[in-house]
Amino acid sequence: MFKPMSFDNEVELFGDSKLINEGSSIQLTNSVSGSEGRVVYKEPINLSNSLSFSSYFSFSMPNETDDVMAFVMVPTSLDLSLFGNKNNNSSSALGFLSEYAKKETVVAFEFDISNRGNRARILLGKPESSEVRNLSFEGDLLMMENGGTLSCMIDYEASLKRMMVRFRKLGTRKMLDPFFDFSVDLGELWNGGEFMVGLSSSNGNSSEAHVLHSWNFDTRHPTPVCEPPPMWMHPQPSEPFEG
Structure with missing residues (x-):
């Protein structure tokens, strides 16, 4: 069962992000x-014992194509105050890392999801020497009216060394x-650090606000090879908790 983080106590805000709706949401x-x-989960994640994780x-x-959202993982040695630095020369949500x-x-x-197509950019390794991989992913265009809500589910399975990202419209399972x-x-x-x-x-060039309504991060032990594939590999993963 997924339980949302407390935005008051469990995350740190950077850049233009701020608490709204009496602390129940974050305007990014x-x-x-x-x-x-940007927001950062305050609790470090330990990779000992080859842990897998899910985030929702x-x-x-x-x-709009200039509106982008990013999921970021950085070592604890990084000065987190860098998350407050802006990179105004880039429409990428990853530009500050580079x-x-x-x-x-x-x-x-x-990723950005728009009527012009669904696109993703992936960065693995050191930004100064790693090539950013560009992807387009097919399927129903997830059209959102202004103010519409979308859910994103991220799963990393350590035994498979694989990360999957999926989306869901509000009100559907x-x-x-x-x-x-x-x-x-x-x-x-x-x-293992x-x-x-x-x-x-x-x-980017848009003038619309982005809002984070809920977020969680949970670790688990990796799925043994002899067991069935984890639920996230099926068409309908287990339902995240929304309080």
Whole structure:
């Protein structure tokens, strides 16, 4: 069962992000162009014993190509105050890593979902030397009216060294077809150490606010090879908790 984080106590806000709705939501970007906001889960994640993890968050942002959302994993050695730095020369939610964390080993991806297509960019390794992988993922276009809400579910299965990202519209139980996945060995990248997780958002030339409604992060032991595949590999993963 997934339980949302407390935005008051469990996350740190950076950039333009701020608590709204009496602390129940986070507005990540302002209603002006060139706005960037980030949040970081305060608890370090330990990769000992080859842990797998699941993360789930619900958010709203316009379906315009300049509006992007990113999931970021960085080592605990990184000065987290860098999450407050802006990269106004980029419409990417990952641009601050390329500018301020060039020599750190990171795992991050960003996506935008619009009527022009679904796109993802993946960054693995050191931003100064790693090539950003660009993907397009097919399926139903997840059209969102302004203020509409979408859910994203991220799963990392250590035994498979694989990360999968899926989406769901508010009010439905089924995860929709658009998704992407990629291979990554987190244990090898960080040698069994600790890392921090965060979300980054940028609205580029758009002037719309992005809002984070809920977020959770849960670790689990990896699925043994002899057992059935984890639920996230099926069309309808187990239902996340929404309080």
